Amino acid sequence: MLEIENINVRYGPIHALKNISISVGESEIVTVVGSNGAGKSSLLRAIAGTVKPSKGNIFFKEKKINSLSAPSRVKSGLTLVPEGRQIFVSMTVEENLLLGAHSQNRSQVKNLVESIFDRFSNLASRRYQLASVLSGGEQQMLAIGRAMVAKPKLMMLDEPSLGLSPILVGQLFxxxxxxxSEGISILIVEQNTKLALKTAHRGYVLELGSVRLEGTVSQLAADKILAEAYLGESV
Ligand SMILES: Nc1ncnc2c1ncn2[C@@H]1O[C@H](COP(=O)(O)OP(=O)(O)O)[C@@H](O)[C@H]1O
Ligand SMILES: [Mg+2]
Structure with missing residues (x-):
């Protein structure tokens, strides 16, 4: 479904991604883990189209999408729930969802937004309130809801568990x-390596802009380097 071939991202002199190749199959949950600064967010931004790679190709549903704008990528079924949620706190909960649905047919927008309120009663009861009144967990729900109204085939999530209590993290996963299970493929970036490996099918470990390790989650969990560096276990 998603194929990334030798992507490079540079910010001036900083070479943030060096020949990264990853893939996400139909109905797969894939995780990308790695320390702060490894390049995880840059990778998701390159896929979403908000950062332009200096080299490399991105294929989505067998089509090369390198030159597609970020909104066209959303329209084709690729959405990102960004790091830090990025919801608009000076707008209402409903307005935030309407923004997520702007690429959809007008006739569908109302139903899409209602389906989110049916699913998340906490959001429904705060529909006309500013998003700033929401708790951290509810803001993450809203950010995911905003991505859902775009009817994604592949949803990318950038550190969704950040700042949430353990109970909320459990609910989020x-x-x-x-x-x-509803048919959306998932690409999830996490610093919570344990949880990511529990949830995903396959994963990649990024280190300083390169793929250090890749494999099924059981292969990764059994890897000594990964266990020492990311699971806080001495092997
Ligand atoms: N907008 C930017 N301008 C300059 N450097 C950036 C920018 N965004 C990220 N970087 C740098 O790129 C590298 C990778 O960052 P990032 O993709 O945010 O990593 P991660 O999400 O894994 O923490 C880091 O060295 C970071 O400082
Ligand atoms: Mg990041």
Whole structure:
């Protein structure tokens, strides 16, 4: 479904991604883990089209999408729930969802937004309130809801668990599994390596802009380097 071939991203003198190749298959949950600064967000931004790679190709549903704008990528079924949620706190909960649906047919927008309110009662009861009144967990729900109204085939999530309590993190990962069971492929970036490996099928470990390791989650979990560096276990 998604194929990334030798992507390079540079910010001036900083070479943030060096020949990264990854893939996400139909109905797969794939995780990318790695420390702060490894290049995880840059990778998702390159796929979403908000950062332009200096080299490399991106294929989505067998089509090369290198030159597609970010909104056209959303329209084709590729959405990103960005790091730090990025919801608009001076707009209402409903307005935030309407923004996510702007690429959809007008006739469908109302139903799409209602389907989010049916699913998340906490959001429904705050529909006309500013998004700033939401708790951290509810803001993450809203960010995911905003991505869902764009009817994604592949949803990318950038560190969705950041700043959430353990209970909310558990609920969040249940939601991610639900979305997957409804037919959405998932690419999830996490610093919470343990949880990511529990939820995903396959994964990649990024280090300083390169893929250090890749494999099924059981292969990764059994890897000594990964265990020492990311799971806090001395092997
Ligand atoms: N907008 C930017 N301008 C300059 N450097 C950036 C920018 N965004 C990220 N970087 C740098 O690129 C590298 C990778 O960052 P990032 O993709 O945010 O990593 P991660 O998400 O894994 O923490 C880091 O060295 C970071 O400082
Ligand atoms: Mg990041």
């Amino acid at each position: 249940e939601l991610i599994k639900e979305l997957h």
